[in-house]
Amino acid sequence: MSRELARRIAFTIGALLLFRLGTQIPIAGLDVSSFSPRPDLIARLSPFALGLIPYLTAAILIRLLSVVWRRLNTIERSGEGGRRRIARATLGLTLVLACFQAYGIATGLMGIEGLVNNLDGSFVITATASMVGGVFVLVWLSEQITRYGIGNGLALILSVGFLVSIPRDVAGILELMRTGAVSSNLVLAYAVFWIVTVAVIVLVEGARRNVRVEFGALTVGSRQLSARAGVLPIKLNSAGFLIPVTVAPWIFFLPLAFAGFILGGDHPLVAAAYRHLQLGQPAHMILVSIAVFVLAFVYTAYVVDPEHTAKSLVQRDGTIPGVAPGEATADYLDRVVSLTTVVGAVYLTALQLIPEVFELYGIDLPYSMIVDGGAALVVVGTALDIKTQVRDVSLTNPGGVRR
Incomplete structure (x- = not known):
């Protein structure tokens, strides 16, 4: 080290x-x-x-x-x-x-x-x-x-x-198993489920769609750099988790709150809407899933702006083989990002649905045990980021030069 x-x-x-x-x-x-x-x-x-x-x-x-x-x-x-x-x-x-x-x-x-x-x-x-x-x-x-x-x-x-509560939760679950309050089969199924979920998160977060890019010769001072090739990596999940999942409930809860202010919170329609939009209710699952799926596309278009990327490539004398620079490159990147985001949007929607499915079918444990796909994604993403930085620091000399 x-x-x-x-x-x-x-x-x-x-x-x-x-x-x-x-x-x-x-x-x-x-x-x-x-x-x-x-x-x-x-x-x-x-x-x-x-x-x-x-x-x-x-x-x-x-x-x-x-x-x-x-x-x-x-x-x-x-x-x-x-x-x-x-x-x-x-x-x-x-x-x-x-x-x-x-x-x-x-x-x-x-x-x-x-x-x-x-x-x-x-x-x-x-x-x-x-x-x-x-x-x-x-x-x-x-x-x-x-x-x-x-x-x-x-x-x-x-x-x-998230992590500090795990030892206490596990100890509580083991005590419930000992007294027979919780089935050992349920706990085993939870453990297997989260192992598989973490493996999927690691796979998706590390996955990239690499778009080949070729750069022309470049003169830097007295040096002449020859033409070179590179890749433009596009993540399957470029939208992250926080913004799509945080904003999705606002889309229908803010209008509902406004309706409650105008009609009154005890109005039959407002009360019925709040009842059907509780966590674990089918209407809530459907609406939030649609909102998360759409927001994943909207926010990805902002993070991976095809027009901005196409302009940057032109400024650096970079081209995608077989694609004309400028607007054609932006259109090509837009198609690639959209197709890639389909996988990421489905992935985010599935993670968001985990606690709701548990709530709907009544298979929750008395303790959290990270029963939230968002928490699992944050923890796994943080671990992957630490792994990357540890490798980079280990391969870099004090002067900032790669070994």
Whole structure:
């Protein structure tokens, strides 16, 4: 192991330990003595109680705006200055969302008898400030991990949040098996199912459709570079998971919330719609699946912009064999990306359906055991990213030169 790799691993471990330590420190002014046997509940009452949710929500909203608002899209693609402006806008929206969520939690805690030591208004202010500050500490910590550690900081913090509950959940399931409350066959079926699911995630996330590209001769200073060939890799799942799955429920829940505001929440049509759109209901499964499938195409078209890629190839004197530069290349890439995305969209839809199918058929275990395809995808994707970075750091000299 190289010294640089050891330093990065040590930094990452230290940062994650700092994150876990913060989840065990309760918000000032709370009497958590009754929760001492339940560290998972204490974590929900810590300054890190909001986690990275406000930041991720803000990032998703900004990214959605850039998809439909060309000016914002231009700013994002305008280089380092544009990316800094987008980052500032994301942090500003994060502050608004975090304040709103933290205030709601703080006022809710005031209503729990015996939990808050001081019931005057100062607790709401200090608790809100603590949780908002905790969000920005986690954002800063994730950036430090990405810059000085191994892996993507945001994904690592999210993955640790998923993984820490597994030992406790497994121990609880084993205890239920011992007492006969849960069938061993059910637990075995769950284990086999998730092994197969993880294997599929690894296969799909590593899969690429490579489009061959040829570059012409290039003069760099006094050097003459000969013509060369390369590939343009297109992922099966270019859309990721968070945006399609997060945005999909908004498509019908936002109009439903508006209808409830106009007609009243107790209106028979609104009440029936909410009832049929609960998790595990057939209507919810069908509508969300269609929305995820369509959003996978929409967001992939933004991430892998065929027109932008075609222009970049022209600027670098690159061509796809047998395809004319410019508009013809953009059309060709659009067809390739669309056909490739069909596989990715089906894959994302299937992952999103896992907890709903379990809920529909009543085969849930009493513990999570990562019964969420999104959590599994985040964890596996993070592990693959770490593997790639470890290999790259191991093969790079301190000066940044490949060995």
